[in-house]
Amino acid sequence: MHPPTHVKDRLIVALDVETLADAERMIDRLQGLVTRFKIGSQLFTAAGPGAVEAIQKRGAEVFLDLKFHDIPNTVAGAAREATRMGVLMFNVHASGGHAMMAAAAEGAATAARELGGRRPIVLAVTVLTSLDRAALGRELGVADSVEGHVLHLAGLAAAAGLDGCVASPNEIGALRTGRGPGWVIVTPGVRPAGSALGDQSRIATPGAAAAAGAHYLVVGRPITAAPDPAAAAEAVLREMGA
Ligand code: C5P
Numbered sequence: 103m104h105p106p107t108h109v110k111d112r113l114i115v116a117l118d119v120e121t122l123a124d125a126e127r128m129i130d131r132l133q134g135l136v137t138r139f140k141i142g143s144q145l146f147t148a149a150g151p152g153a154v155e156a157i158q159k160r161g162a163e164v165f166l167d168l169k170f171h172d173i174p175n176t177v178a179g180a181a182r183e184a185t186r187m188g189v190l191m192f193n194v195h196a197s198g199g200h201a202m203m204a205a206a207a208e209g210a211a212t213a214a215r216e217l218g219g220r221r222p223i224v225l226a227v228t229v230l231t232s233l234d235r236a237a238l239g240r241e242l243g244v245a246d247s248v249e250g251h252v253l254h255l256a257g258l259a260a261a262a263g264l265d266g267c268v269a270s271p272n273e274i275g276a277l278r279t280g281r282g283p284g285w286v287i288v289t290p291g292v293r294p295a296g297s298a299l300g301d302q303s304r305i306a307t308p309g310a311a312a313a314a315g316a317h318y319l320v321v322g323r324p325i326t327a328a329p330d331p332a333a334a335a336e337a338v339l340r341e342m343g344a
Contacts, residue, residue, distance in 0.1 A: 103223070103265055103286050105317035109343040112312070114138040114165050114288070115335065116322030122149040126156050128326055133160060135335045138190065140165040140320055154187050163190035165288070165320075169227050171195035174205035181209030184222060191223035191288070193268060196255035203262035223286055226259035226267040228252045231291065231304055249273060253280050260285065271306030271314065278315035289316035294338055297324045308341035 106112050115136050117125045125145055129136075139157050141164060146153060157164050166189045170177045177194060184192040194206045207224050214221035229238065229252050238244045244251055249272075256267050256277055266286025269277050274287055293305045300323050311319050321338055328334035 103284050103317075105286075109312075109339055110135070111137050112316075112318050112342065113335070113339060114140050114318050114320045115325050116140040116142065116167075116290070116320055117145055117153070117326070118142055118322050119145060119326070120148060122152055122156060125149065125153055128331065129157060129160050129162065131331050132325070132335055135332055135339070136162065136325075138163045138165060138318070140167050140322075142167045143169070151187055154189060158188060164188075165190060165318075166192040166222075169193055169195055170206065171198045172202070174202045177202050178205040178209030181206040181224070182213040185210045185213035185219075186217065188219065189222050191225055191286075193225040193227050194264075196226040196228050196259045196267070200258055200262045203259055203264055207263035223265045224263075225286065225288060226255065226264050228255040228259075228267055228269070228273075231270050231302075249276055253277065256281055256285075266317070268320075269316070270304040271311050271316075272304045274311065274314040274316050286318070287316045288318040288320060290320040290322075292319045292321045292324070292338075294324055294334075294341055308338045309344050312342045 117128060117139050119125050139162055141153050154164050166184050170180045194203055210221050210224055229248055235248055252273050259267055268288050270291050271289055277287055289311050291302045291305045292308050292311050295307050308319055325331050325334045
């Protein structure tokens with residue numbers, strides 16, 4: 103898969119807000135500038151499919167970031183529903199294994215065929231950025247390095263028919279080399295030069311993440327918590343294009 107041609111379509115704004123009304127206000131403030139929004143477990147738990155519709159009604163696309171992780175049959179069902187909602191992309195945990203990921207890809211493909219619509223981009227979540235080498239070893243019993251395990255899980259995801267993965271700025275280079283140009287890489291932890299880090303530790307500027315080979319960048323608080331979100335989004339887009 104190729105990255106979108108227009109820089110604008112490579113920016114995904116994370117709507118980590120409490121209510122549908124908050125989400126709608128933010129989408130309206132970014133209208134015309136931002137074409138993709140991410141709905142995570144907070145907003146989806148609060149507002150459900152209405153949050154997806156609010157974005158689509160305004161002509162924008164949805165990354166449904168619910169990180170499905172369950173038995174294959176259940177994940178296939180969730181993948182079908184995400185596809186029926188018409189989202190652009192959704193994700194599953196690679197640690198659910200080959201059968202679970204393959205069920206997600208097939209569930210999405212089946213629903214898309216039934217609808218005569220497009221199959222969403224199906225992404226893997228590899229190693230959560232909140233886990234470091236010590237937690238991977240001591241808590242999860244994984245002997246590999248973080249990068250080694252990320253590459254292993256990305257390979258498993260590719261073999262199961264997934265399109266790409268979510269990856270921190272630190273991992274973009276190795277994944278691009280290992281998985282080739284068509285592998286979709288979606289990168290959070292993006293911070294414009296001079297902005298607050300929040301709780302992100304593995305970060306990159308928009309320009310660096312785009313240049314390293316991320317197809318899509320996910321940016322939340324640097325835009326949504328800015329005094330002028332539209333101006334902040336414009337600045338991020340300028341940095342991405344530069
Ligand atoms: O506000 P901020 O720019 O940090 O938002 C980043 C978004 O990307 C959040 O919705 C967060 O859940 C998500 N994310 C992340 N790190 C990952 C995976 C997802 O920050 N490894």
